Amino acid sequence: HKPGTPLCPIISDLKHSTIKISKFLDELLRPLFNKMASNTSVTSGTEFIEQLHQ
Template structure:
């Protein structure tokens, strides 16, 4: 794909104010302080998490080309590697992975949708694929739902 086409398609994606907003300043220090407060709270009952230490930057967005679709649209990828939350996300993945039964994971959204359509209503189904769903999930609302479910 030509660079100008790529930049045009990414610009269209990032203009969607329902999913993205332009940062006026770098929120990394405030986020680092907030995440360290949450880590301190969590470590009162468990010692799973280390404080976020070091310099951080906001995440960044790039697009991968969907070559199998007409017009070759882009799939936006939000990289969190440079953020203060990255190490917590990795740790949560390590903590949660042992609880995901083997043979019970899916490899694609299509497979997950097929399971949703055919599963008996009495079964619990969950998606832990935060990477693919991140741009479409209202994160704060989802966290509130999880915290208030208990």
């Protein structure tokens, strides 16, 4: 695992039409992810969403 528990958008081409929404979602979710990542581990996207609801 990389230091700092990186969260990155999964886009195969930076010129792809979804890059803007990907960057927007990354900026929106990164603070939540960083807060959670400091004291827990998440093994899937579904688990991450469930923990956000708690």
